[in-house]
Amino acid sequence: MYKVEQLQQIRRIMSEKLDPKRYEHTLGVSFTAASLAMAHGADISTAEMAGLLHDCAKHFPESVLIQKCRKRDISLSREELQSPAVIHAIYGAYLTEHKYGITDEDVINAVRYHTTGRAGMSRLEKIIYIADYIEPQRSAADVLPEVRSLAFRDLDEAMYVILDSTVSYLTSGRSHIAKDTLTALEYFKRLRADRRK
Numbered sequence: 001m002y003k004v005e006q007l008q009q010i011r012r013i014m015s016e017k018l019d020p021k022r023y024e025h026t027l028g029v030s031f032t033a034a035s036l037a038m039a040h041g042a043d044i045s046t047a048e049m050a051g052l053l054h055d056c057a058k059h060f061p062e063s064v065l066i067q068k069c070r071k072r073d074i075s076l077s078r079e080e081l082q083s084p085a086v087i088h089a090i091y092g093a094y095l096t097e098h099k100y101g102i103t104d105e106d107v108i109n110a111v112r113y114h115t116t117g118r119a120g121m122s123r124l125e126k127i128i129y130i131a132d133y134i135e136p137q138r139s140a141a142d143v144l145p146e147v148r149s150l151a152f153r154d155l156d157e158a159m160y161v162i163l164d165s166t167v168s169y170l171t172s173g174r175s176h177i178a179k180d181t182l183t184a185l186e187y188f189k190r191l192r193a194d195r196r197k
């Protein structure tokens with residue numbers, strides 16, 4: 001749970017660090033996460049805070065992110081180095097804890113896994129992953145209208161639809177798919193099959 005002053009402070013810092021477009025996206029994720037928290041009985045200010053911080057390292061170029069991780073002894077696997085998008089989430093999680101002083105492990109993990117997802121995600125992790133995908137400024141994906149309404153009813157089903165669509169998209173473009181994303185898809189697919197039994 002966070003006080004309004006803490007949220008305001010992080011919002012101010014993000015407005016200075018991020019370019020206007022990314023800041024707008026950040027606000028969109030934060031407000032969407034707060035709405036999803038309302039719909040699913042999660043803590044609202046925690047969702048807002050995780051949303052504000054999720055892209056806190058996204059403004060660094062990839063080479064700078066790799067350098068910064070090295071400097072702070074954050075080890076990056078060969079697999080992680082292959083998917084640059086994952087590195088802003090790894091370093092973002094580090095900043096969330098060490099620079100912005102967040103001690104809630106769930107918030108740190110929500111930042112860490114917001115690009116890949118993972119098997120066994122917590123409710124907050126799902127909320128941030130989904131909010132990042134559906135926030136108002138997003139427009140590209142075909143499944144967006146479906147996921148936007150689904151997300152407020154069923155987080156697991158929304159996760160499945162997003163992951164399935166993302167993996168198909170990456171496969172068709174022959175892009176690298178993070179291992180965590182593949183295990184997340186398997187996990188939500190299994191959950192879905194179990195629920196339908």
Ligand SMILES: [Fe+2]
Pocket residue numbers: 054055058088114115
């Ligand atoms: Fe991100």
Ligand SMILES: [Fe+2]
Pocket residue numbers: 025029054055132
């Ligand atoms: Fe984002």
